[in-house]
Amino acid sequence: MKLHEYQSKQIFSKYGIPIPKGKVAATAQEAKLIAEELGSRVVIKSQVLVGGRGKAGGIMLAKTPEQAEEVASQIFAIEIKGLPVRKVLVDEAAKIDKEIYLGITNDRAARRPVMMASAAGGVDIEEVARNNPEQIIKVHIDPLLGLRDYQSRDIAAGIDLPRELWRMFGQIAASLWKVYIDCDATLAEINPLVITSDHQLLALDGKMVIDDNSLFRHPELAEMRDLDVEAPSEIEARKYGLSFIKLDGNIGCMVNGAGLAMTSMDIIKLFGGEPANFLDIGGGATADKVSAALRIILSDSNVKAVLFNIFGGITRGDEVARGILTALEEVKSDIPMVIRLVGTNAEEGRAILRNADMITAGTLVEAARKAVAVASGEQIR
Amino acid sequence: MSILIDKNTKLMVQGITGNEGLFHTQQMLTYGTNIVSGVTPGKGGEWVLNGKIPVFDSVRIAVDATGANTSIIFVPARYAPDAIFEAADAGIELIVCITEGIPVQDMMRVRNYIEQKGARLVGPNCPGLLTPGESKVGIIPGDIAITGNIGVVSRSGTLTYEVLYALMLENMGVSTCVGIGGDPINGTNFIDCLSLFEEDLHTDRVILIGEIGGTDEEKAAEYIATHMSKPVAAFIAGQTAPPGKHMGHAGAIVEGGSGLAVDKIRALEEAGVKVAKHPEEIPSLFS
Structure with a gap:
């Protein structure tokens, strides 16, 4: 079962992963109010469970609340790969220096979770895996031990992250591991995890897939199911x-x-x-x-x-x-x-x-x- | 005449007092399997099936009292991982888990733990094993296979029955049939079974039944090319399956262009394996 971006990011935030300020809107008017509240440039993101939202015109910037309303109404009017847009996420626009990728998934063949990171963030990671596999750092995690700190450091070093960000990166990696375990995720992904112009890490986008077989012990997640995709x-x-x-x-x-x-x-x-x-x-x-x-x-x-x-x-x-x-x-x-x-x-x-x-x-x-x-x-x- | 189970198998049934556990215990008993005990926590001291089989509170007590060396698990998904840990901890050598729907993270912990304990797990989400004429540890109908020299290993349940039945209609018999299960992470895989069949004196050819998802069939193909002297025939289900959907089994899914039937078929054919277009064609591949 896939979660929406806003659902994933709310979970991330609960576990201490920094996310942009923002709220979900069901109408263009709500989007305007949220933009007013945020008082900054905003990015309006359609909440649909398919990839390629940006290319389909489902993610747009707005400089003013009025523009936010206009952009949001445009996004609500389109269908993305056959799916209606019922909600948009209105996030404070971040000042981005660099985009990286961080995710955890199940490696079937290795029978273990694997944490993956890449300095080439913000793009389709499967494409990176196909064309430039050397740009992805993979670290397998012992399911009985969990993610260890040295592994996060190895990953940070592997993607040439500036040393002053290692501690913060380690905390985010540890939190993402906890999210993955606590939610029985088969995928927990931050793409991109950005380095902002004031040298902070911020989870700009989030994606989670929950193991359907585990829903008996996650009634709160089961309720998040979006029936539009079925x-x-x-x-x-x-x-x-x-x-x-x-x-x-x-x-x-x-x-x-x-x-x-x-x-x-x-x-x-x-x-x-x-x-x-x-x-x-x-x-x-x-x-x-x-x-x-x-x-x-x-x-x-x-x-x-x-x-x-x-x-x-x-x-x-x-x-x-x-x-x-x-x-x-x-x-x-x-x-x-x-x-x-x-x-x-x-x-x-x-x-x-x-x-x-x-x-x-x-x-x-x-x-x-x-x-x-x-x-x-x-x-x- | 077989791998993994035979006349000497002393079976314990975990979850013996549940509906499914009891029904299949009766079926296995009728087939002639040597069932020595059952386990249901809280029901130790009872007897089931007209006093034929004693029930114990824990696996360890059951092993001490009856010398069980193999366990079969009919416990609901939320309790099944614990049942597997318990069996491995009590020194059971072969654990067969029929249960479907165990969360995959549980299976990663189980898998890594039992490796440390040196136990072998077959399944979960599998129909178990059948050594025709000797022992049945699982739910495969006993009357659709006869004794013979063909080893069968499969990720599926009823599809396996289909193949066994097709073989029986041609009077072709089976040494052992192993259903390894349809979950993304399981205990015993194709290669484990292929190597056991390769060593088994009474198996002279092998049928592999795979399906979409993962890369175990590709790995099996590599193993067959480099390690197997016995002929192998195969069938792969799911050529028409759409991508991104779980086709019933948690493990049967094409993701990011990986796990496609066509890749598995190509890998097997390159390894010299004859791949059937449909299950009823399999017997003819050996003649």
Whole structure:
């Protein structure tokens, strides 16, 4: 789950990381009031959960409160990569000498957190990593020991930070580590961390990603979720504990297990079709879960066929079959459906569906072929 | 005939009195797994499954009383890291964690701790292991695999069942199947299993089932090219997955252009691995 810049910076500030003075506005008028209050040049920043806000015209400077209002209303009027701007951050404009990068993320391969820093801040760090990897200093952190002071010093020296800033940098690095741990972040990033013209360090921008699996112990963070970045069907699916991702194709998929769900999508594509979604109904799915899943799939008007691929293990074929019947009674759909049911209680499941108007398949390949055929309007039984 | 688990496995079940724990304990018992004890804090002294298996309050007491050398964990995500620490601390050699949804920072601490203890963890977020005809430590349906000489290692659950089933339909048997799990940070990885299969006298070929996310398949490819004499076939799921989204598994995500299926397939093919277009094609790659 991604946090907005203003949310990340509020958290940073709580942990003692210096951030610019500023406030969030939901209207252009509010932006004006905040600019008046700050009494200085301000920067108005759209709060949307995508990169490239600056290039899209979502970040602008304003010299006066009137200009702040005007600029803010322009920003509220645009969409950035398809997302509406609902809030802007009005920050005091900083006098910048130099921009650096500082972040912590999980290094999957090393199975440890890694702190990364670069003297080339303020730009897309992934691009720096691709084109000039030598400009990034990486220090792995022992998860049982935490970040040690000497590591922060090594990083400061590694990016040629002036010595008089090392102590302050060390405090910021230690605070960022604490943020990363306390919030179960998978990314905590300050980009840029600037050296101001009066030789202070200031976190101008902030980005955090929170581990979804940790939200059970962070109810306050869970509340910060921005639903704009998710399709309504994805939000609905989460209510039922379904793992669902909307795609652009026309063949709806209902599968148990993430790997098998991805595979079912891949096979549809292999035989010339396009999947409309990823959906894992999970292990031990019950009839009402299955019925919710089918409703969500059929709510997509692109869907021209549905493929069920159920390999019973913990999930029982008869339970899934009952869910399908319930859903079909509620939804009344004439969209063709192809079903493949194997494993635990598959026989019983097939018996339950005997009178339902469904196309059956024995193998995954056969199921995918049939789904692709009926989606393009062919008649098969 | 196998790696990691066999007839001599003495299994303990952590979380044995929970719904899932109890259900799968019964399933494993029916399969013939030697289950010696269970652990649920606060329920020590009870017996489950008609008095067949004693329950203890802690792993250490269960180990002392019953000599368990392997543990399987069916404990909810918020308590699972503690269960793993407890098992490692009590000297359990092989810990299998089925639990899905453990926070990744917990897994980094777990992983670094068990390395110090010299324990081996399989999982989390995995279906466990199956050595057909001998022992089942996990939730893989027992009736979809027969005894044989093919080693299977997989990041997935039901996709693995699909492959086992396809093999069985062709009368091809399995030495051991290991589900290493779909989390970004896990205990045992592909290379660990490949090296065990390479050494196992009764395994003569190996199937690797990977998916998008991370670079473990690429590393496995490098290992196969330099260390494996036995033929390896593979399947990689997620070729049509959009970037930046977790595809069900916490670890199945394409990030910043890394973790793509196409890169994994290329790396494996360059290492001489035959990569199937779909799981049902796998048996034919060995003939």
